[in-house]
Amino acid sequence: MKILDKSKLKDLLNSLSGEAQVFAPVNEDDVIKFQPWTDGKEVDLSSNALLPPKDLLFPQTETMYRYTTKGMKAEVAEVAAGSEKQVIFAIRPCDVRSFLMMDDVFLTKGYEDDYYKNKRDNTILISLGCKDPEPTCFCDSMGIDKSESEHADIVMFDLGEQLALDAKTDAGKALLDSLSELEDGSADKPDTAECIIKVEPQGLAEKLAKMFEHPYWEELSRKCIGCGACTYLCPTCHCFDIRRKNVGEEGFQFRCWDSCMFSEYTRMAGGHNPRPSKKERVRNRFLHKLQYFPERYDKVACVGCGRCLAKCPVNMDITRIIKELGEVAVNE
Amino acid sequence: MMDIVQKMRNKAKELLEQEEVKLVIGWEKGTFWYQSPPMFITNPDDADRLVWDQFCINNLSKYLLDYKHLDGKIALFVKGCDARGINRLLQDQQINRDKLVILGVPCPGMKDAEAAKKAKENQVDQLPLAERCADCTTPNPMVFDELMADEVVVAEIDETKRFESVLQLEEKASDEKYDFWKSQYDKCIRCFACRNVCPACNCRECCFDLAEPEWLGKRVVTSENQFFALTRAMHVAGRCIECGECERVCPMDIPIMSLNKKIIKDINNLFGDYDAGMDLEDKPPLGKYDENDPEEFM
Amino acid sequence: MSEPAKKQLEEHPLVPVTGIVTKIIDETPDVKTFHIKFENGRPFTPMPGQVAMLSLLSIGEAMFSVRIVDEDHLEFSLKKTGIVTDALHEIEEGQEVGVRGPYGNGFPVDLCKGKDMLFIGMGIGLAPVRTMIYHCINNREDYGKMQIVYGARSPQDLVFKEDLLENWHEVPNCSVDVTVDRGDDEWTGSVDFVPPFVEKLAPKPENTIAIICGPPIGIKFTLPVMEKLGFTNDQIITTLEMRMKCGIGKCGRCNIGSCYVCLDGPVFSLEQLKTMPNEY
Numbered sequence: 001m002k003i004l005d006k007s008k009l010k011d012l013l014n015s016l017s018g019e020a021q022v023f024a025p026v027n028e029d030d031v032i033k034f035q036p037w038t039d040g041k042e043v044d045l046s047s048n049a050l051l052p053p054k055d056l057l058f059p060q061t062e063t064m065y066r067y068t069t070k071g072m073k074a075e076v077a078e079v080a081a082g083s084e085k086q087v088i089f090a091i092r093p094c095d096v097r098s099f100l101m102m103d104d105v106f107l108t109k110g111y112e113d114d115y116y117k118n119k120r121d122n123t124i125l126i127s128l129g130c131k132d133p134e135p136t137c138f139c140d141s142m143g144i145d146k147s148e149s150e151h152a153d154i155v156m157f158d159l160g161e162q163l164a165l166d167a168k169t170d171a172g173k174a175l176l177d178s179l180s181e182l183e184d185g186s187a188d189k190p191d192t193a194e195c196i197i198k199v200e201p202q203g204l205a206e207k208l209a210k211m212f213e214h215p216y217w218e219e220l221s222r223k224c225i226g227c228g229a230c231t232y233l234c235p236t237c238h239c240f241d242i243r244r245k246n247v248g249e250e251g252f253q254f255r256c257w258d259s260c261m262f263s264e265y266t267r268m269a270g271g272h273n274p275r276p277s278k279k280e281r282v283r284n285r286f287l288h289k290l291q292y293f294p295e296r297y298d299k300v301a302c303v304g305c306g307r308c309l310a311k312c313p314v315n316m317d318i319t320r321i322i323k324e325l326g327e328v329a330v331n332e
Numbered sequence: 333m334m335d336i337v338q339k340m341r342n343k344a345k346e347l348l349e350q351e352e353v354k355l356v357i358g359w360e361k362g363t364f365w366y367q368s369p370p371m372f373i374t375n376p377d378d379a380d381r382l383v384w385d386q387f388c389i390n391n392l393s394k395y396l397l398d399y400k401h402l403d404g405k406i407a408l409f410v411k412g413c414d415a416r417g418i419n420r421l422l423q424d425q426q427i428n429r430d431k432l433v434i435l436g437v438p439c440p441g442m443k444d445a446e447a448a449k450k451a452k453e454n455q456v457d458q459l460p461l462a463e464r465c466a467d468c469t470t471p472n473p474m475v476f477d478e479l480m481a482d483e484v485v486v487a488e489i490d491e492t493k494r495f496e497s498v499l500q501l502e503e504k505a506s507d508e509k510y511d512f513w514k515s516q517y518d519k520c521i522r523c524f525a526c527r528n529v530c531p532a533c534n535c536r537e538c539c540f541d542l543a544e545p546e547w548l549g550k551r552v553v554t555s556e557n558q559f560f561a562l563t564r565a566m567h568v569a570g571r572c573i574e575c576g577e578c579e580r581v582c583p584m585d586i587p588i589m590s591l592n593k594k595i596i597k598d599i600n601n602l603f604g605d606y607d608a609g610m611d612l613e614d615k616p617p618l619g620k621y622d623e624n625d626p627e628e629f630m
Numbered sequence: 631m632s633e634p635a636k637k638q639l640e641e642h643p644l645v646p647v648t649g650i651v652t653k654i655i656d657e658t659p660d661v662k663t664f665h666i667k668f669e670n671g672r673p674f675t676p677m678p679g680q681v682a683m684l685s686l687l688s689i690g691e692a693m694f695s696v697r698i699v700d701e702d703h704l705e706f707s708l709k710k711t712g713i714v715t716d717a718l719h720e721i722e723e724g725q726e727v728g729v730r731g732p733y734g735n736g737f738p739v740d741l742c743k744g745k746d747m748l749f750i751g752m753g754i755g756l757a758p759v760r761t762m763i764y765h766c767i768n769n770r771e772d773y774g775k776m777q778i779v780y781g782a783r784s785p786q787d788l789v790f791k792e793d794l795l796e797n798w799h800e801v802p803n804c805s806v807d808v809t810v811d812r813g814d815d816e817w818t819g820s821v822d823f824v825p826p827f828v829e830k831l832a833p834k835p836e837n838t839i840a841i842i843c844g845p846p847i848g849i850k851f852t853l854p855v856m857e858k859l860g861f862t863n864d865q866i867i868t869t870l871e872m873r874m875k876c877g878i879g880k881c882g883r884c885n886i887g888s889c890y891v892c893l894d895g896p897v898f899s900l901e902q903l904k905t906m907p908n909e910y
Contacts, residue, residue: 030585031519050583051521060521061551065645067687074687074726079645109893111643111878135364135449197363212887212907222372225394227525229583239882242644242875243550246688253687255644256550258875258883259523264541266883268873269692269712272846274886274910278398284885284909292888313525313581314390315362315369544713 002176003185004163012181013037013089019178020085020124023056025049034088045158047134048092048305052235056088057102057119060232064115064242064253077250082118087175090128090156093149094139094303098235099125100151104297105238115255124171127152131192136306138197138319144303147192159187199322201290201300208291210330212283220321221282223314228259230308230316231285236293236301239265260285286321336437336481337384340409343435343480344379347407353433354404357395359388366448370395384409384480389442389462391575393417393531396427407433409480413575415473416609417531420573422475423612426534436476438484441465464576464589467494474610495597497590513591517557519584522550526578526588527564532571532608539563561591569595570616573609602626631701635673639730643878646685646728647673652703654723657789658782661754662719663707665699666727672704674732678739678761679869679897682706682731683877689717693874693892695758696732704729707789709754733877734896737762737841737867745839746774750852752781752824752844756789758869758896759843763793767801776804777833781824781848784810785817807831825851828859835860841867846910853900863901870896870903870910886910 004012016022022037027044033051035041066077099120106116127149133139139146148155153172157164164187167173176182231237241258244251258265261281267273275281293301302318309317344356360371360381368387372395373379393414399406410418418434421427443459451459460466472483492499501509527533527540540548540560548563549556565588574596578588599606603617603625617625635647653665664684676682676696684706685691692714697705710719721727739762747766751759766773778798782788788808798806809820809827820827824844833840840861842852849868856866872884872891879893887907889895898906 029515029519061553065642069686069688072722072725074648074728076645076648076687076728079642105880109879111880111893113644113878113880114642115644212909219372222395222398223370225525225528225581227528227581228521228523229525229581232521232523233583238880240875240880241550242691242881243546244688244690245549245551251688254551255881256552257521258550258881260882262524262541264543266873268871269715274872280909287887288885292885295888309363311583313529313577315367317363320363 001184001186002165002179002182003159003187004165004182006161006163008181009043009163010039012179013043014039015179015181016087016089016175019175020087022087022089023053024089034091037089043090045090045128048095048130050233050307050311052098052233052305052307053088053091053095054098054102054235054238056086057099057116057123058106058238058240058257061254061256062115064255066250066252068250070249080115083122085122085124086119087124087126089126091125091149091152092130092305093127093144093146093152094137094142094305095235096125096127096149096151097139097142097144097303098305101236101293101297101299101301101303102238104299108297124154124175125149125152126154126156126165126172128156128158129189129192131158131190133193133195134306134310135196136309137195137304138199138306139304140195141197141199141201142300142302142304146195147189157187157190159190162187195304197306197319199319200326201302201322204322204325205291205294207330208287208325211325211328212287214328214330216324216328217283218279220286220316221278224261224278224282224316225314226261226263226278226281227313228261229311229313231259231261232257233307233311235303235305235307236289260288282316286318286325289318290322290325337382339480340384340435340437341379341382343478344373344382344407345376347433348373348376348379352405353407354402355399355406357392357406357408358382359384359390359392359409364449365453366443366445384437386440386443386456386459387445387448389445389580391417391529391531391577393421394529396421396432397534400427402431405431405433407435409435409437410473410476411437411439412468412470412472412474413439413573415475416470416573416607417575419475419609419612420531420571421534423609423615424534432477434473434476434478436473436479438473438479438481439465439468439471440484441468441471462576462580464574464579469494469607470610475612495593497587498594498597501590501594513558513561514554516586517561518554519586520552520557520561521584522552522557522560523583525581525583529577529581530568531573531575531577532568533564565591565595568592570599570606570618571608572596574607631675632668632671632673635668635670639673643730644876646683646687646691646730648726648728649704651721651723651725651727654721657707657791658787660710660719661707661787661789663705663790664718664727665703665705666729667702668704671701672698673729676704676732676761677736678765679737679758680732680734680761681877681892681896682729682733684708684718685728685730686714686717686721686725687728690714691728691730693733693877695761695869697757697761697764707754707757731877733892735894737765737897739765742839743772744774745837746834747776748833748838748840749776749778750824750828750840750842750844751779752848752852753783753787754789755844755848755869756780757843759841760790760793762841763798767798770802774803774837776801777831778804778806779809779824779828779831779833780807781809781811781822781827781844784812785814823851824848825855828852829855832859835862835865839865839867843869863904864899866900867897868900868903870898872910
């Protein structure tokens with residue numbers, strides 16, 4: 001275990017920046033977000049970032065390739081290159097867990113998404129254990145140890161005036177050994193408070209498989225305003241659109257986040273829309289998290305980070321929804 | 333407020349039991365004590381979940397667009413700002429007045445939920461008002477079928493307070509203004525919460541959703557975000573009812589109302605004072621022609 | 631087949647390879663068929679029923695059923711229905727286009743071996759069916775009797791006329807029956823909607839697999855007829871269409887329940903569909 005005095009945090013981040021681009025939570029214009037670290041920025045460890053770090057592996061807007069078109073000629077000019085090394089500093093255990101779900105989506109089932117893979121393979125995760133969960137947090141219920149992330153390269157604990165760092169992978173160990181700001185030491189893992197909100201999503205998928213036509217969805221969807229805040233703030237939501245931008249004879253194909261809550265998301269050429277109203281879209285979102293994803297990847301697509309709960313304009317509360325779904329009667 | 337709540341519950345129950353309405357829209361308690369999100373009641377037994385407290389901040393008027401084709405009447409509870417939203421939708425012929433039972437609830441002002449997060453439930457009285465409520469000139473509904481309580485006294489609002497953020501921004505040099513709005517809208521994740529919640533945004537098909545022509549590119553970059561922001565601001569110009577919902581629902585804390593209020597202030601200067609949604613007969617200045625309209629460019 | 635192109639599609643599954651449109655066939659006023667030639671050979675060998683993304687690089691991509699013409703050529707047939715297809719209908723021979731794929735499961739060619747095959751196509755739905763028809767023709771000894779039923783709105787809307795009216799009549803142990811919803815002065819064939827037409831033809835269900843593709847409304851009304859004729863759900867195979875962007879089961883939008891049409895479909899048996907949410 002290594003110990004860092006918090007006064008040397010900037011030095012540590014500067015050292016890390018020698019080898020890789022470091023991303024750390026920074027509060028800018030009232031939003032905590034993982035930002036490229038440069039000397040002079042203030043790291044904010046007070047609470048989890050409002051925007052999940054998923055955009056570091058799966059950017060909200062990402063160029064895929066460039067092309068030229070001239071008359072009848074068309075040429076794919078350049079496939080977007082691989083990623084540089086990056087370190088995500090102070091990522092919380094819930095968000096680390098979300099990367100496992102992203103891995104399932106982007107790296108399994110027959111196709112590896114090379115854009116994602118290049119970044120994932122070049123990313124080192126330094127996680128920060130949580131001591132005081134927010135009132136909206138419910139990671140406990142999703143089987144996550146918020147004190148220590150099991151899938152980070154380096155786990156970090158906040159000791160007050162100091163940070164303790166412990167390597168969990170070879171890459172993490174090599175990195176820790178290279179940092180002169182750190183001193184050998186030992187510390188007890190700080191106590192962590194329990195999340196206030198508790199849910200039991202286990203076993204729900206089987207019940208939901210019988211609930212597709214249940215009137216619950218109509219009632220649930222009424223207050224939803226159909227915005228994409230929940231999906232864009234969700235660390236496990238991964239839907240994207242593919243579009244292009246032309247400038248004269250040149251152009252580029254890009255992908256960008258998309259949201260299943262948007263009406264045009266499933267609208268086909270010709271106008272048919274299999275999910276034409278809020279009811280179908282809200283149902284799909286929650287069934288995707290609680291039934292479809294578990295069926296496909298054996299994981300509930302929610303890490304209990306509470307971002308949707310904190311920011312939904314109409315208090316669509318996934319924890320309450322999980323409870324209600326567990327309680328409603330289903331006709332066999 | 334408890335008396336009002338009971339009256340609201342009784343009214344909702346009565347309307348549903350007597351089958352005068354198919355649906356009642358109000359507020360209920362949410363996950364936390366400082367949340368009173370929208371509630372939709374079709375079963376009279378659920379009326380007892382209705383609440384009225386200082387967290388009923390959601391403007392309910394926009395939901396009427398979801399029920400344009402409902403076979404039957406809708407009752408909804410409205411604060412002053414919600415009522416202005418209803419007038420806006422009526423003016424745009426989006427809804428039919430005959431299908432509404434409007435239950436007015438004079439509003440003492442809603443509390444700041446962000447401040448509440450750091451407070452205790454028994455400290456409600458000490459909480460500040462939500463920013464948008466602090467300069468409210470219309471706490472009492474101006475369109476209703478029945479009032480659930482006596483009208484509240486309207487506080488004198490200093491115009492400079494109403495436009496305080498605008499005045500501050502107007503002080504800035506052009507480059508500073510640009511930098512300010514650039515950094516604000518660089519945060520935008522384009523979730524469209526501001527548009528979706530807005531009672532002035534009632535196009536059947538929004539230009540931002542069109543793939544052809546693709547007015548708004550889907551890249552989340554400075555140019556597209558600013559195009560979105562400015563187009564939307566200009567589109568609701570003269571129709572914004574200042575309910576502040578756009579700014580409240582923005583997950584990125586973009587001060588959208590400063591943009592809207594700048595336009596309101598300019599419209600007032602150019603066309604005379606106008607408050608959208610106050611009077612059904614008073615058409616928006618940019619939606620009508622008047623021979624006294626300024627014509628600097630002619 | 632071109633190994634480098636195949637490798638590129640494996641390493642960068644979302645990036646197209648380009649080819650040249652060498653032939654455009656006007657099938658109907660709103661359906662065209664495109665032959666696309668690839669330098670050094672076609673980039674992949676689709677199974678019957680598989681799909682691929684066809685793109686005009688500056689306009690966009692869309693997913694279509696794809697068929698092998700020969701070592702160098704792939705073929706797409708598409709109906710004008712949106713931005714991409716509208717633009718593709720405007721191009722001329724010599725245009726370079728992008729292609730990536732193949733995607734999806736394809737028809738269960740092995741399961742169908744030794745079976746009599748009933749093909750029912752409606753409108754442009756004949757395009758995917760035709761990939762399987764050609765597979766059966768090219769492997770004629772593996773399959774039993776072939777019965778092809780096709781319906782279009784009008785005589786002008788008949789696609790693949792050469793196949794329907796000539797080529798397939800030459801295939802041994804194969805029947806071809808064509809109908810139109812509305813005839814015209816020159817049409818001497820059958821005038822009927824597909825469901826009653828199928829009912830009158832009364833194909834036998836014994837040891838038969840039926841492949842039915844067409845607009846959802848056509849499929850909806852044909853299924854009860856099939857049931858009446860004694861076909862069971864596992865004997866009926868169809869293809870589904872959903873909006874797609876990636877084609878590789880990542881982008882999310884083509885899900886029906888926990889299955890992705892681009893990856894787990896587009897071919898489904900009616901038996902499978904009965905277990906899936908009715909949301910397509």
